[in-house]
Amino acid sequence: MTMNPSPAGFWSYTHRDDEIEEGRIRRLASKIANEFEGITADEFDVFIDKKDIRWGDEWRKRIDSALNGSTFFMPIITPRFLKSEECRREILTFIGHAKSLGLQELLLPILYFDVPQLREPDSSDEVVALIAERQYVDWTKLRLEDEDSPAYRKEVNRLAVRLVEIIEQTAEVEPPPILLPDSTDAEDEPGMLELMADAESALPGWAQVMEDFNVTVREVGERVTRANEESTRSDARGGGFAGRLRIMNELSKDLKDPVDRMSQLGNDYSAAIVKIDPGVLGLIRMVEEEGVTAENAEQVSNFFAVIKSAGSQNRFMVESVQEFANTLTDTSNLSKSMRPIIRKMRASLQHFMDGKAVWDEWERRISEVSEGLNLT
Template sequence: MANAQPAGFWSYTHRDDQLDGGRIVRLSERIASAFEIITGEPLEIFLDKKSIEWGDAWRMRLDSALTGTTFLIPVVTPKFLKSQECRREVIMFAGHAASLGLEELLLPIHYVNVPQLAEATEGPADEVVELIARRQWVDWRELRLEDEDSPVYRQAVHKLALKLSDILETVPPASPVEVIQQIQTTEEPLGFIEVMATAEEALPAWLDIIQKFAATIMLIGDESTWAAGEINASDARGGGFAGRMRVAEQLAERLAGPVEEVDALGAEYWATLTTIDPGVIGFIRHVGERDLSPEDQQVARDFFKEINQLASVTRDTTSQLQGFSKNVGGAAQISSRLRPQFRTIQAAVQKVIDGQTVIDEWSRMIGEIDLRENGQP
């Protein structure tokens, strides 16, 4: 087992714990106790996300080799997936773990049934559910109903603690990924500058996608405004619910193209970001840990500047989209014909919001690195 004390970050919603009578927090304590009995060494559990200790420990372990002894244990419920904070933790940890080849250290507990996680369902996919589904999640849906002192429950706690111990014993050494998967040729391997030039080409593409996405969302908003006006006019004529239904049918037809477009753009944006995320994290870590030549420092400085500019632009767009998503949620109740379209819009918007977590984490890591030019800040 690694020399650093192992730690587990318990990712859950406080409301779920309250609704379940404190059982989620008690489960973390029982697992930590069972782990110590099995291994002879403590498993430090971090619970309170609002404390300074949580934030400092979280960042320190993500930014260092201590990631290799750190578990993120998401307690997955429907409310968990609605929490942007919980989603952000899963996305951040998955990127850092993948950048070190340590993906098995994300160990979800399926606590309350989330249909998308356990079975094939219709409707737009949730990217965080997909991240979780690719791991060996632990099924606690029936166990959470057992008496906590029952043999069945205690045996399950023991097995989960043993699983944590086995993972730490067998996890390979951290193996940082390359920034960009280099094409193998008979020529000399790509150098630092060539690799980063390839990465820089992706930045304008992301910005282009987010601008197209925002424009399509604006079009959807315009169409919704048109529908509201038509409904008001129909009501004034005494059209009743039949008149409203006709407008809903027309709106569904008018939204078909834009909804398809926003769905495709959201999927492309998320896919391209998460594909390169481990490499960018690895590069930022590489810059922070090594002495670079002046030329390589300048390449890194230029690349970091572009990332921060991208983060600034997308942050403004994402803030606007969060408000739009809430409005769409209410509009989805108008008509069964419109509901699937609005769910698709919400899912696409969520991909952009979650993508902001990826970019903001790059920006945070960059802010921790001191790359001064000619001795100047």
């Protein structure tokens, strides 16, 4: 008989934030775990140090096969958290698995430093949007309290009680039907092959967005190159710094339209991939649990190959575009008029980098499932 895993929480934060707080973020995790144990007499296993191999091993084990109503992901939300590639990857990975099982409540964000973006309606940052739609815990004022103060201890208790309540509420949650862009109504109960066809039909749209993004990046690159050439000619004519400044100001205006397109393409891409993520993960889990027959083995293998191929294309695009974005850093330092343009470009690139995290998780699960089912 398989025993259910003990209650656990994965604590996600940036080490610099904890350093600034002189260890208070890590201590908060321990206080919540101790309070939970005092209330329930059950140990609450908190995974804090991501450098510890046990954190990674348990993380993969739980999200793959043991993510139930007692495994929480507790990100400590700060401005630095939202800039951390690792932290963003973790939150996207967890919520995809949680939604595929109908267990969104297991994502329990703690707002530690104020993040104005969370108050913006319909944020284009998919990670901010995911946090905003959850009932996050606001710790921005409590972090200023003494850790032994009644107010601080009361809120630690309140949070521990909330964990207990969520465990009780999710104990009988049934996984929702797998939903993909072209799925029929849930009542029709589409089978594995129909679901794979639905997922596969979404890929051309993403491929087109990536191609359009690449075309726009090339357009930006050509305009930057022309501006650099003009700067060289201006220097030869003795234009000096005034000549360079004029060219940079003209370039910032020239880049507005293509950079706006980049921003919209990034928004479209991230919105689509975050929406379909739970369905693809649910489909992979269905293949793992139901296995493959002689009749559908080839279709399953082909579908997995298509996902992996698309993921490789996404990874290549992100790496090449990121390299290009890095070359623009010097340009932004030359003129303040270029800084908003570069920030917007980097923000649009972030959407594709987040998408890479989702694709990587699909590929990881596909590799594990393929190996377990001896699929070629």
